[in-house]
Amino acid sequence: MNAPATSAMAEGLAQVQAEIAAACARAGRSRAEVRLIAACKTFPADTVRAAIACGQTAFGENYVQETKDKWPVLKEEHPHTELHLIGPLQSNKAREAVALFDVIHSLDRPSLAKALSRQCENQARRPAMFIQVNTGSEPQKAGVLPEEADAFIAACRALYQLNLTGLMCIPPADEPAEAHFDLLAKIAARNGLDELSMGMSSDYAKAVEHGATHVRVGSAIFGNRSYPPADR
Template sequence: MTTITDRLALAQYRISQAAKNSLREPDEVKLLAVSKTKPNSQIIDAYKAGQRLFGENYVQEAEAKILSLSADYPDIEWHFIGPLQSNKTKIIASRCDWMHTVDRQKIALRLNEQRPDTLQPLNVCIQVNISQEASKSGVNAVDVLSLAQQIDALPNLTLRGLMAIPSAHVDSHTATEELAALQQLYQSLAAQYSSVDTLSVGMSNDLELAVAHGSTMVRIGSAIFGARD
């Protein structure tokens, strides 16, 4: 039976090979370990294996883990990667280091207002509905630059880039088209804002294709921690 340490090493190897195959440096792509539904003990195991970036999808679960672990593991970087209701923004604004799923001005304004002055600005990514699926959150590509301008004007937020979840179970041509469109959008954003350096896309099943299309942060859960509880 493989351990979390083994699976982390394999994930890092896949990222490294994908980067090399795309003529990129391996350290250009960060690994975000998605620890949703997993116990603190598994996060600690991953931490001991060298992992520092962890992603959570559920507000209350994220808060509980951060409160429980931050004293002993203060260098963990906490990323919120799930949908966020406006009545729960204060928890994310006060507890997390990153927020990947900003998809409307109202959420950005609340995060900005509720970010404590004692903390550095919250790093945020705009979630893009690159596949234009009605069931998915995210702004349409044509609205990204407008939302980016609004976020950039907020002093307690730092615009870092884009996040997306491409279509699942589609042919490779469709997946490639979506990721190419996302990469082009990201490059346009990075050309306008010096703070933009993050393209958060790619998961266990498609990280190689994502890295080939410019991903700088892949979100890996099951390949590290096993099937979701």
């Protein structure tokens, strides 16, 4: 990673950290309550290393295959880093996901819960998990529907015995995000879940003001990304 790119990334990371701190102050929250996940999908390992050198420790990836290619060496070099799966997960990738990730944000259906539960038992690993809620009930988007969330949360706890820690959402692009953040917070509160994964580059400050404990920020830190030619 060349020096100008490294400088721009460091400035972006510092700006995001400052805006999170400001949003916490406006909401009367402690900065320690919010975890910044640097969404580094499609960016090379050297970019991640530069972010680690700036003090960033939590990173988000979307693709299992990309993570397998990029992260074993990074984890060996930097065992203190925390790796989050923030993209959709196929049930047949559950074994690899449990082995690779410390936190999974995209649990959204019984078949995936069953596959993850089996792999957690087989591997004696218990990644923290967030249930993705489709707060806008968008047919093209992954996530359990809001009206089905309570039952799915109960099943993930009692039937699948997963290490469930919170909820995640991606609000509709054409609607104010705040109502969706508030809906997610209400579902979490009535189910005794303390963690909320919500907010991306365009709305993370609003998410913090509405209770986010994890924000997933990519382009505001790393700049525009080049996507792979096909989903991996």
